[in-house]
Amino acid sequence: MAAKGKQSQMAQWNRSGYFRSSGSRDVNPDLQAERQTASFSVERLTTILDGGADNTRTRRAVEAVIHSDPGFSRENQYFQSQNERYEAAVRKSVHLKEKMHQMGWTENRPEIKYCYRALGGDLAFNVHRVFKNSILALGTDEQIAKWIPPADKYHIIGTYAQTELGHGTFLRGLETTAVFDISTQEFTLNTPKISAMKWWPGDLGRSATHAVVFAQLYIKGKCYGLHAFILQIRSLCDHSPVPGVIVGDIGPKMNFEHIDNGYLMLQNINIPRENMLSRFSQVLPDGTYVKQGSDKINYLTMIVTRVQMLWTEVIPMLLRACTIAIRYSVVRRQSKLNPSDPEAKILDYQTQQQKLLPLLATAYAFHFMNAFVNEFYNKGYTEIKQGNFDSLPELHALTSGLKAIITDYCTAGAEVCLRACGGHGYSALSGLPFLYTKLVASCIYEGENTVLFLQTARLLGNAATKLQALVQSGAEQYEAWNKCTIQLVQAAKAHCHYIIVKNFIDTVEKLKNEAEIQKILKHLCDLFALHGIFSNTGDFLHAGYISGDQMDMVTASYLDLLAVIRNDAVPLADAFDFTDESLNSALGCYDGHIYQRLYEWAQKSPTNQQVSRAYARYLKPLFQSAPSKL
Structure with a gap:
């Protein structure tokens, strides 16, 4: 029974990320009663789930920084249009990069994963991380040194263009081609028909300037299978598509409206030989193909x-x-x-x-x-x-x-x-x-x-x-x-x-x-x-x-x-220790006041704060034409 006493007195975690006593916040009695009879220390279990008390302290400190910054607010998320959600996601991603620099957080430190947890996934440039992972996994040291620093700073935004309109998981069936020209030392990339069009890559529709594109490699008429190539798809000056590139957004989806999933068509796009990711396979200047390791390395x-x-x-x-x-x-x-x-x-x-x-x-x-x-x-x-x-x-x-x-x-x-x-x-x-x-x-x-x-x-x-x-x-x-x-x-x-x-x-x-x-x-x-x-x-x-x-x-x-x-x-x-801001749920808040919160949040809907055009156009004439005796 000692754990029950500990639990009733234990400091709980509040929505802004600071410790508070269990009595410092008005909690629904039904929910509070559940907490007072716990058979174990919630705080101790949280630290186990986090992998140690130091991790818990770091996570909560990160969450406190994120949730105290109005630039990361998710307050109106459920009332935003597709364009508004995309813009908000881009704004938050850029702001997060600035915040990380300000706080001294880097990509290879644990703070970054706690940022993503705190923000609940409402960020842009998720596939930009896959773009970087591709270069880190498949690129040479020289390619990593060239492309990763500008990608880290968002001086370029990348995407990962593998899936095609006609093929997804069957990689051998992908139809985009990359033909090597010994005389120019370049690859020429093409999507030869509509089914070869890249379709679905995130960050492609509106954001990306560059892409890791998977294509079938051809040398002297022989196909050497699927390989990864880096190419620029939009201008860094005015963001217009480069000549030969047709690119855009694929339209509304069930979710991920904040992500600009896109399509990409390539028409005779020439890139230099060094733009093929070459840690495990490369094309030498004379057209010789050199491969190291497994055929499955593209996985x-x-x-x-x-x-x-x-x-x-x-x-x-x-x-x-x-x-x-x-x-x-x-x-x-x-x-x-x-x-x-x-x-x-x-x-x-x-x-x-x-x-x-x-x-x-x-x-x-x-x-x-x-x-x-x-x-x-x-x-x-x-x-x-x-x-x-x-x-x-x-x-x-x-x-x-x-x-x-x-x-x-x-x-x-x-x-x-x-x-x-x-x-x-x-x-x-x-x-x-x-x-x-x-x-x-x-x-x-x-x-x-x-x-x-x-x-x-x-x-x-x-x-x-x-x-x-x-x-x-x-x-x-x-x-x-x-x-x-x-x-x-x-x-x-x-x-x-x-x-x-x-x-x-x-x-x-x-x-x-x-x-x-x-x-x-x-x-x-x-x-x-x-x-x-x-x-x-x-x-x-x-x-x-x-x-x-x-x-x-x-x-x-x-x-x-x-x-x-x-x-x-x-x-x-x-014990999962999600803040209210991270949950962003009227039903799941720590205090359990679900009905009040549902009503309060509903009042924020734009439909409750403006006159309906449907009334003026369609309903008003109907009502005004009704018999006066009504």
């Missing part, structure tokens, strides 16, 4: 992008959604469990627990998995940069599968959180539609998830047995593969889920000196593992891994855990 940029995307965009979105939905679910009261009692908190209903608490466990599982992936990636990336490509296949397979399963689960989870909040969840002011539609995009960019699961499946043995049998029966290899893809995807999902469960178990076992926290995380780990079985009962029974009686035990344990974790649901969500 390196996307591996980097996957890893960064998971920790900056995807996993934090699920953490946010869980925080919003759980806080709302202990403030919202609906119907009665006992006729003689007041209306019940909706989180007291087992059906609401079943919706949200496995998602909370999933959020923790993914957070801990992310730390493992970053460690694995950093080791492999270092080896690859040194010329050792042994880890590249496993790195590609692991990040492919994890990107697919994590984005799938997070997207489905955000939708569950939205629906669990009823009608109010549908309001943009809840913040949940924004999180959901942004997560939907993560399932399809950088490779549609089914394709990525199949990349992982090329490692798996059970599915391979069927594949081998089909080939031995006379089927062609490609035909056998296609007939096994459903089982292969299922196998890849199971494999990735197993890895996540195992890592969660390993993480919990390392917390032997944190008894209270280890206990609650053990409950979350068990719930995550059992939910995987509970949600895939047919597979476990069909494969003989579990009996009917054992399934009954799984179900009973699963339901028991819902009740146990329900008691700590709010403290577990609080």
